Amino acid sequence: MTEGRARIAILGASGYTGAELVRLLARHPRVEIVALTADRKAGQSMADVFPQFAPLTLPKLITIDEVDWTGVDLAFCALPHGTTQQVIKRVFESAPHIKMVDLSADFRLRDPGVYEQWYGHPHQALELQQEAVYGVVELYRSDIRKARLVANPGCYTTTAILPVVPLIEAGAIEPDHIVIDAKSGVTGAGRSAKESLLYAEVTDGMHAYGVGSHRHMAELDQEYSKAAGRTVVPSFTPHLIPMTRGIYATIYVKTGAGVGAEGVHRVLADFYKGEPFVHVLPLGQVPQTRFVKGSNMAFIGVIKDRAPDRVIVISTTDNLVKGASGQAVQNMNLVLGFPETTGLEQIALFP
Template sequence: MTDTVNVAILGASGYTGAELVRLLLRHPRVRVTALTADRKAGHAMADVFAQFSGIELPRLTSIGEFDLDAVDLVFCALPHGTTQQVIADLFARKPSLKVVDLSADFRLTDPAAYEEWYGHPHQALELQGGAVFGLTELNREAIKAARLVANPGCHSTTSILPIIPLLRERLINPDAIVINSATGMSGAGRGAKEEMLFSEVSEGVHAYGVGRHRHTAELDQEYEKAAGRSARATFTPMLLPMNRGIYATITVTLEAGATAEALHASLATTYWGEPFVQVLPLGKAPHSRHVRGSNNVQIGVIADRGPDRAIVISTLDNLVKGASGQAVQNMNLLCGFEETDGLGQLAIFP
């Protein structure tokens, strides 16, 4: 690709679409040339998100109206189950296109698993085989050579990054991983929902999707790949009355001879030099407020009182590293840019 790429964002009226715009406006080598949002087609982006007032951006259009010939790369920030046919049509019209998909439509490599978790057959199997799971730090080389990157889910990213190295090095039991993952409300999207009203979620916390949350399928897939055998984590997501962030508390059972110190050393070695992953000193727990608004992940390892257990805590911003920031990180790899381009913002604190 050239020094500057032209990108389109499909689904720009949602939270992840708006976050992509926010990040890309500061990217030195990207030009946003098309924004789509079917229900908001014809509106200015500033009419939908007032934070973009005074910034020159394309008007929102429907997907069929933008000039694909003028676009090098497409971000799909569309709802799950709607993206497969859209991307198939885009590739049919322009085979040289690069796509980063933020939905779940291409994350699962097994079509049977997709049908089980999403309730319908996969609609673009011919593309699924070439899709790369876009957890950047773990699949960097494959992403560079891809044309379709399936951005992981926010819960998945939070719980895969700290656990994969431990499974690869046989430090923990793959059958005894217990994850409690608390997320902010923006993870539910921008659509109006009664259960998302302020009075419904404030001043409390509750679990949802217990035992059946769809991100569990991504955990199964990636944990099994790392462990080299079956791995079934217990995953419980919870909703917190905050706008952004995910905070995963993961209890693991140690394999014989392993210690919390060994887990910490494994993670510190794996992520040494990674620009967006910080492994904190042994015994220190991260805070979600310290990654808010950034593309950073912070991981802590703490010894449990039982000698055969440890607690691994991971936190990130669900709209940045959990979605749009990781998508930009993957775009940078696809385009041969510096991986950190457009992603240098620090956390917003307090």
């Protein structure tokens, strides 16, 4: 361990979000990666799985059972949904000093009954769910600083929550008239081999999926309802598009009397003034995925619709950075008391 550095483990390092964590943390000045797990690839080097890491000196991939938790300060869980609850429960039982940032959906929903409804099985760590903090930094910063367990939000939800929650809280829009048309790059589906994600199946086309039933709806319901102080059920439809990275959410809202696009823009610009990773564009300017690719930024645009009481809000993030691993590092920085932007100052990769 390098003096003064936090010791970090990444569980599930062989997936896209795990690799993105390695990319971001490898040059983070305040941490040292001391453990990387990938059960099916245990024994291999990280460079065997992701050759871009060949120049780096990194720990060998091992199984979770082989991790020496006494030498870990914080762990990222980049494991599949439905597996993390038991893993984190076991880790906390043996090493309660550890902090956790979970990138799965296992602790995002505060109501265990809602979790069971959407994920088809009872929650396996109810006592931990009670202490988990939902990790949208811009909304829950003070709670995250004190957390032992942070539930990192989904990519779609991060991209749709950032522009909408401040508008609901300000009373600038009508909560019952929110329509979210969202698109994701293929990495949002993970690295597992799936026929539907083959090049020939995805390229030169676009399709909706999870129509009327996508699990991220539960997170949107939760956060929008909390902001409104009553039940809010938005319309949300995700689409898969033939690009590697990016989330692009076109959100249609109805404003209150006299608010209009100018009022919506004013609320968002004021709310995010000074925020390092959320940038509200000038009124009428449309964001593009290419201008956030590889960065931890969210770009938000506000555009007038033809009807004076309708406004189009467009939000975009990189699904692997602000939508996953970058936000997870942002959460880690808060939990460990580091400056929030540390290791995340990269400008987007363009062209």
